[in-house]
Amino acid sequence: MTEPLVLSIDTMGGDTAPGMVIEGLDMAIDQLSDVRFLLFGDETQIEPLLDKFPRVRAAGTVRHTTDAVLDDDKVAQALRMRRESSMRKAINAVHDGEAAGVVSAGNTGALMAMAKFVLKTLPGIDRPAIAACFPTERGQTVMLDLGANIDCDAENLVQFAVMGEVYARNVLGLDNPTVGILNVGVEGLKGNDSVKRAAGILQQSDLPMQFAGFVEGTDIGAGTVDVVVTDGFTGNIALKTAEGTVKFFGAALKQAMTSSLTAKLGALLTKPALNELKTRMDPRRYNGAMFLGLNGICIKSHGGTDAFGFAHAVHVAADLITNSINESIKEDYARISLSGEMEAAVAGAQ
Amino acid sequence: MTEPLVLSIDTMGGDTAPGMVIEGLDMAIDQLSDVRFLLFGDETQIEPLLDKFPRVRAAGTVRHTTDAVLDDDKVAQALRMRRESSMRKAINAVHDGEAAGVVSAGNTGALMAMAKFVLKTLPGIDRPAIAACFPTERGQTVMLDLGANIDCDAENLVQFAVMGEVYARNVLGLDNPTVGILNVGVEGLKGNDSVKRAAGILQQSDLPMQFAGFVEGTDIGAGTVDVVVTDGFTGNIALKTAEGTVKFFGAALKQAMTSSLTAKLGALLTKPALNELKTRMDPRRYNGAMFLGLNGICIKSHGGTDAFGFAHAVHVAADLITNSINESIKEDYARISLSGEMEAAVAGAQ
Numbered sequence: 038m039t040e041p042l043v044l045s046i047d048t049m050g051g052d053t054a055p056g057m058v059i060e061g062l063d064m065a066i067d068q069l070s071d072v073r074f075l076l077f078g079d080e081t082q083i084e085p086l087l088d089k090f091p092r093v094r095a096a097g098t099v100r101h102t103t104d105a106v107l108d109d110d111k112v113a114q115a116l117r118m119r120r121e122s123s124m125r126k127a128i129n130a131v132h133d134g135e136a137a138g139v140v141s142a143g144n145t146g147a148l149m150a151m152a153k154f155v156l157k158t159l160p161g162i163d164r165p166a167i168a169a170c171f172p173t174e175r176g177q178t179v180m181l182d183l184g185a186n187i188d189c190d191a192e193n194l195v196q197f198a199v200m201g202e203v204y205a206r207n208v209l210g211l212d213n214p215t216v217g218i219l220n221v222g223v224e225g226l227k228g229n230d231s232v233k234r235a236a237g238i239l240q241q242s243d244l245p246m247q248f249a250g251f252v253e254g255t256d257i258g259a260g261t262v263d264v265v266v267t268d269g270f271t272g273n274i275a276l277k278t279a280e281g282t283v284k285f286f287g288a289a290l291k292q293a294m295t296s297s298l299t300a301k302l303g304a305l306l307t308k309p310a311l312n313e314l315k316t317r318m319d320p321r322r323y324n325g326a327m328f329l330g331l332n333g334i335c336i337k338s339h340g341g342t343d344a345f346g347f348a349h350a351v352h353v354a355a356d357l358i359t360n361s362i363n364e365s366i367k368e369d370y371a372r373i374s375l376s377g378e379m380e381a382a383v384a385g386a387q
Numbered sequence: 388m389t390e391p392l393v394l395s396i397d398t399m400g401g402d403t404a405p406g407m408v409i410e411g412l413d414m415a416i417d418q419l420s421d422v423r424f425l426l427f428g429d430e431t432q433i434e435p436l437l438d439k440f441p442r443v444r445a446a447g448t449v450r451h452t453t454d455a456v457l458d459d460d461k462v463a464q465a466l467r468m469r470r471e472s473s474m475r476k477a478i479n480a481v482h483d484g485e486a487a488g489v490v491s492a493g494n495t496g497a498l499m500a501m502a503k504f505v506l507k508t509l510p511g512i513d514r515p516a517i518a519a520c521f522p523t524e525r526g527q528t529v530m531l532d533l534g535a536n537i538d539c540d541a542e543n544l545v546q547f548a549v550m551g552e553v554y555a556r557n558v559l560g561l562d563n564p565t566v567g568i569l570n571v572g573v574e575g576l577k578g579n580d581s582v583k584r585a586a587g588i589l590q591q592s593d594l595p596m597q598f599a600g601f602v603e604g605t606d607i608g609a610g611t612v613d614v615v616v617t618d619g620f621t622g623n624i625a626l627k628t629a630e631g632t633v634k635f636f637g638a639a640l641k642q643a644m645t646s647s648l649t650a651k652l653g654a655l656l657t658k659p660a661l662n663e664l665k666t667r668m669d670p671r672r673y674n675g676a677m678f679l680g681l682n683g684i685c686i687k688s689h690g691g692t693d694a695f696g697f698a699h700a701v702h703v704a705a706d707l708i709t710n711s712i713n714e715s716i717k718e719d720y721a722r723i724s725l726s727g728e729m730e731a732a733v734a735g736a737q
Contacts, residue, residue, distance in 0.1 A: 111576070174635050184571050187579050221534050221623040226461070229537050229620055254627025258635035270579055271621050273571040275628045277604025282632040285524050285608035289667060290640070293660040300660035306653025307644060314643040318636070 041071040044354055045136035046097075048078030049105040049123040050143025052341050055079070058142065059086040061347025062093045069355055075130050077102050077123040102126050106147045108340065115147035116154060124148060128155045131333040138334030138354040140325075142347060148337055149185050149328060156333035159363060161370035164189075165330035166197045167269070167337070168204060170323055171279070173260025179205055180219075180257065180265040183326060184273035191234035194218060194266055198239060200329040201264035202246050203369055207360045209263070217252035217262035219271060227251070231268065245369075283318055325350030327357060330366070334358055391421040394704055395486035396447075398428030399455040399473040400493025402691050405429070408492065409436040411697025412443045419705055425480050427452050427473040452476050456497045458690065465497035466504060474498060478505045481683040488684030488704040490675075492697060498687055499535050499678060506683035509713060511720035514539075515680035516547045517619070517687070518554060520673055521629070523610025529554055530569075530607065530615040533676060534623035541584035544568060544616055548589060550679040551614035552596050553719055557710045559613070567602035567612035569621060577601070581618065595719075633668055675700030677707060680716070684708055 046062065048055040055078050062074055074097040076083055087094035104121040119125055124143050130136040132155045141148050149165065158165055168181035181197050182189065189197075198216050205214035218236055220228040225236070228251065239248040249262050254275060257265055267275065294304035304311075316322070320339070324346035328335040334357045338350035357363075396412065398405040405428050412424055424447040426433055437444035454471040469475055474493050480486040482505045491498050499515070508515055518531035531547050532539065539547075548566050555564035568586055570578040575586070578601065589598040599612050604625060607615055617625065644654035654661070666672070670689070674696035678685040684707045688700035707713075 172635075174638055187571065219624060221537065221620055254624040254629075255631035255634070257628050258631030258633075267624075270571055271624055274569060274604040274617075274621055274625055278607050278625045278628045279604075279632045281605035281608030282629045283608075283636060284605070285522075286633060286636045286668070288524055289664055293664040294657060296660045296663070300657045303653040303656025303658075303660075307650045307657060308653075310643040310646045310650035310653075313646070314639055317639060 041073045042069065042355055042358060043073045043075065043136045044351065045075045045127040045130040045139040046077065047124045047127040047139065047141035047143055048076050048083055049102070050141040050148075050340070051338065051347070052142075053343070054142060055082050056086060057342070057344050058347055059083065059090055059093055060344035062097070062351065063090040064344055064348035065351035066092050066096060068352060072096055072355070074098070075100055075127070075136050077127040077130070078105070079103075079123075100126060100130075106144050108144050110144055110147055112146040112150045115144065116150045119147070119151075125151050125155075128152050128333075128335065131335070132156055137358045138336065140336045140338060140347075140350050140354050142338035142340050142342065142350070144340075145184070145337055148335070152328055152331055152333070152335040156331045156335065158330050159332055159366055159370070162196050162200070162330035162366070164193055164196070165328050166200065167272075167326050168201060168329050169276070169326045170209070171257070171276075172317055172323065173258055175260030177209070178257065178260050178263060178265055179209065180267065180272060180276065181329060182267065182269040182272050183276050184269045185328070186269040188270070189231055189268035191231050191238060194231060194235035194268065195238050196330065198235070198246065198248070198264065198266045199244070199369055200366055201266060203365045204327070204329065204362060205263045207362055207365045208356050211263055213247050214263035215247045215249045215261075216264040216266060217249045217256065219257075219265055219267035219275065220251035220253065223251045223253060225251075235266070280320065283320075287318075321346035322349060325353030327353060329362070332363070334363070391423045392419065392705055392708060393423045393425065393486045394701065395425045395477040395480040395489040396427065397474045397477040397489065397491035397493055398426050398433055399452070400491040400498075400690070401688065401697070402492075403693070404492060405432050406436060407692070407694050408697055409433065409440055409443055410694035412447070412701065413440040414694055414698035415701035416442050416446060418702060422446055422705070424448070425450055425477070425486050427477040427480070428455070429453075429473075450476060450480075456494050458494050460494055460497055462496040462500045465494065466500045469497070469501075475501050475505075478502050478683075478685065481685070482506055487708045488686065490686045490688060490697075490700050490704050492688035492690050492692065492700070494690075495534070495687055498685065502678055502681055502683070502685040506681045506685065508680050509682055509716055509720070512546050512550070512680035512716070514543055514546070515678050516550065517622075517676050518551060518679050519626070519676045520559070521607070521626075522667055522673065523608055525610030527559065528607065528610050528613055528615055529559065530617065530622060530626065531679060532617065532619040532622050533626050534619045535678070536619040538620070539581055539618035541581050541588060544581060544585035544618070545588050546680065548585070548596065548598070548614065548616045549594070549719055550716055551616060553715045554677070554679065554712060555613045557712055557715045558706050561613055563597050564613035565597040565599045565611075566614040566616060567599045567606065569607075569615055569617035569625065570601035570603065573601045573603060575601075585616070630670065633670075637668075671696035672699060675703030677703060679712070682713070684713070
């Protein structure tokens with residue numbers, strides 16, 4: 038008999054928590070064969086919800102907490118003052134080996150800071166990165182960093198490349214994932230120092246990686262590469278620009294489809310097809326940003342998502358755990374370190 | 388009688404030049420009452436085209452050139468070696484006062500370097516920026532820099548804000564345009580040093596500007612502000628990410644609309660409405676990036692555009708000239724410099 042998968046849940050994080058969280062866990066159970074939840078949060082709020090979702094009650098253990106991280110908490114403050122919060126206690130459970138991973142829809146900065154402080158980074162990784170998957174013309178692409186690191190040097194980007202490639206290979210199941218560095222052009226001379234040096238390191242190293250060089254913003258939607266590597270400033274803005282563009286396009290499409298009686302009739306006929314498109318583009322299906330590079334699985338759900346989106350974030354956590362992502366990152370990193378390729382390449386590119 | 392508007396044209400720049408250029412000028416004439424073109428390029432290629440477009444022949448003067456900038460020319464090389472090129476000669480004509488502005492669909496880097504070298508920057512502007520307009524949920528937004536300056540300090544961003552605001556007021560005709568700095572969050576503590584310091588300067592100064600603080604990637608499509616200020620690295624990637632997303636969404640929409648017979652019938656009925664949407668999103672209607680901050684009007688057309696797109700770039704040039712954009716930037720800058728606000732604000736934020 039296999040051990041059940043144990044996930045630690047910050048039930049108090051998110052705009053409509055804990056209701057959305059508990060309902061999301063109920064939806065998540067459908068696709069998880071043997072899962073247990075440690076439910077950190079205010080038991081007076083959680084208990085009535087468990088009456089409504091008996092499957093979550095059966096799979097869950099409530100761990101009462103007396104404090105919660107607020108959305109406008111400053112990072113340093115949350116780290117110092119919120120030691121009794123549901124978020125912090127949920128992360129502690131991963132550190133203590135009680136849970137294999139944690140999911141929270143709370144304050145991103147606080148979650149990253151606490152997770153880094155409690156779980157520490159994997160060997161060889163200086164800074165964890167936020168990674169997420171997106172739909173593209175060719176399928177899906179993983180992009181990192183999406184906002185954890187505002188300024189990145191070449192070594193950070195190289196580490197992101199390794200982690201992203203491991204994710205694409207082990208979790209997305211791609212045989213030979215391609216990796217590109219986001220830049221303002223594909224020619225070698227373009228870009229800032231960090232991207233140029235990182236590309237140099239990846240080109241010169243014998244890393245077991247299909248490095249495709251530089252890619253541009255248009256390549257994200259096109260799905261030109263499986264892994265897009267970038268600093269957290271650019272990645273966050275690119276991600277949100279894409280989100281805003283989809284929203285704008287969707288609104289303009291809706292407007293067009295209701296602009297005349299004929300268009301409305303046509304819209305009726307195309308509705309099933311458009312619903313499929315809507316499903317494909319549904320941000321909730323891509324909810325669950327991964328904090329890669331931590332010594333433990335930590336997933337950030339969008340704060341404004343609903344139960345369906347939160348359920349997806351739970352699945353992302355389960356996927357990373359089932360596919361032993363951190364073991365793979367450690368193995369890849371140990372191989373690089375042992376061979377000295379990384380150091381040589383870094384030295385060579387300097 | 389008013390003087391005709393004289394535009395200097397690099398007829399050899401662009402993937403399908405000079406054919407696309409000459410046809411584009413013919414289309415542009417429709418909306419320009421009294422325009423003259425100086426046509427720099429290979430006369431053996433231009434002359435047969437003028438037979439096909441007699442209106443361009445009537446409005447144009449061919450200036451034969453023996454060289455052209457290539458798309459893969461390195462910037463420094465083009466600057467040194469291409470002094471006889473159609474691009475360089477077309478820029479020279481603006482410097483010499485023969486033309487009020489230049490339009491080219493050639494190599495962006497070479498065009499910017501040559502224009503900066505020949506025309507110099509306006510007083511108070513350290514570096515010119517590439518600016519362009521986009522459709523948004525609320526109308527249109529101008530964004531800059533889109534790739535001229537990879538690394539930008541706070542002063543560069545402040546200068547971009549001033550130029551963008553002048554453009555929105557004078558050319559887009561907005562009474563009180565709002566200006567935002569692109570960042571990873573709207574809170575003051577987020578972002579890199581440049582954006583934080585630039586925001587500090589704009590907040591503390593008494594510039595005649597509606598400064599809205601930080602905006603995020605989602606705000607571009609939403610049209611939250613009229614002017615989005617960013618460094619050239621982020622701006623280029625945001626712009627191309629939006630382009631790629633529109634392309635992906637369009638392809639997915641087309642696929643959905645042809646996925647069944649019913650959908651196809653519906654698509655037929657919604658076609659007029661969707662064509663309107665397509666027109667609204669048509670990148671050719673937004674073609675013509677402005678090099679703001681130069682002592683002369685210089686417009687970069689997309690190299691892969693067609694005649695319709697090139698005609699729009701010509702209209703952008705005419706708009707900037709008609710609205711005396713550079714006079715306004717100079718006036719605004721002089722006012723700031725005279726009042727000493729800028730210097731005080733810069734000093735205060737340091």
